[in-house]
Amino acid sequence: MVGAVTGAALQIEGLRLAYDGGDILQGVSGRFPAGMLSAVVGPNGCGKTTLLKAIAGRLRPRAGNITVSGMDNADVAYLPQSAGFDRNFPISVREMVGMGLLRRIGPFGRVTQEQADRVEEAIAAVGLEAFAHRRIGALSGGQIQRAMFARLSLQEAGVILLDEPFSNIDAHTTQALLRIMEGWSGEGRVVVTVLHDIELALRHFGWTMLLAHESVACGPTEEVLTHDNLHRAQHLCDACAADRNFWAAA
């Protein structure tokens, strides 16, 4: 629990986020400490992805601010829910993972031996050694996600944002990905994951923000995901009340 000790964290204060259609989130406040896995939990349509986009700098807040304190490295790496690329693109796993180093190498720079080794290490860390030379079109959904994690880890960002990284992923791969994420937080990074699955949050995530158009609660998971808080969330957000699966699990 590095963050708990050092106080390094991502801080959100009075955040209001809106698209053209109107407010999605308002009055969102809370913090995500470095060194532990944080979850953002809430029903569909409550603004989880919107919050992540704002932290990633892709959506400008109408009010409030987002700050990173106590960390030298405030770079943000973001894994969207659905990858916006063509799965049939003729590119190898090695090339795709290597993109994570692009910012360091620069558009025209040469790849050094040390950098090439790091790409191989990242591929090995997600268990895809045997697939490094394969085209991404030959991978399963779970293997693609492993490759995305490898690319993400090469970005060496202090803040890592994951949007529903386990949807359509088998249980075995989910465990493997969770171990990689624990590795990141163990290095003192802020790791924020949008989750739809309360069970998963309770079992693996030490810190949680419960979202329903506003931040209902934010803190240690077992203190946040209480019956009372969930009940309050359901009342705060009419539109999201339709997400029966979520409330059934809650």
Added chain:
Amino acid sequence: MIYEFFFAPFADYAFMKRALVASLTLALGGGPVGVLLVLRRMSLMGDALAHSVLPGAAVGFLVGGLWLPAIGIGGAIAGLGVALLSGITSRATGQMEESSLAGFFLIALAAGVLIVSLGGSAVDLRSLLFGSVLAVDDASLLLVAGIATLTLSALALAWRPLIMESFDPDFMESAGAGGGSWHMLFLVLVVVNLVAGFQALGTLMALGLMILPAVAARLWARDVFGMAVIAGAIALASGYCGLLISWHAGAPSGPAIVLVAGAVYGVSIFAGPQGGVLRRRQQSIHRHG
């Protein structure tokens, strides 16, 4: 006999020699750029851009006659203008870029035809629409060669970011690797290559030597670099064979070149090892057998 058939037309006639050099030079730059167009799923957008070149080319034509540098500069301005305008419009209105581009290219095409008709003759319009590679002069040849050199240099320098931006523009943007500027560079490369292809193949088929070799190469190559090399080779062969056919059969040169590239694509659909019909059938027999 072989010499007579395959080489004499180019050795004996200066205009055939120039046409050959123009086609081959065009192929060198256009092949790889076409590969990027196909990989970005922008093949049809490229076609729309090719037609947008017309009004600028028409103005250039009225000023300088059938002289490629004037036509080229006018065409490049019109093509880039349409690309920019449709980009700005789609951002301002929230309309899909594909719709705004379709709107602007039709306006541009109609304006182009109008300008040539009012200022020139029917023959001029034909050569602008369908090209006249047999009438390439030295200045035009220099322009085409310059564009090919520029294209290959830009591709050699920026190959990696251009490919990566084609593959995952979202990532390039979020990783702070300058997503948008690579897209702009790419659009410029497309437009200048369209301008180069303009005199040989005309505004209706300028894309022929870019797209057909690229979609064919996709069925043969395993990676992007292989695709670019194969597309370049197909484009070179199409230029040479197309001119030869046009000479011996008395057929118009532009369509002949594009049709040769089309024939290669037709063969690739069946024989290509990367997803060709025959290979797929073979694999499914293995799976079921």
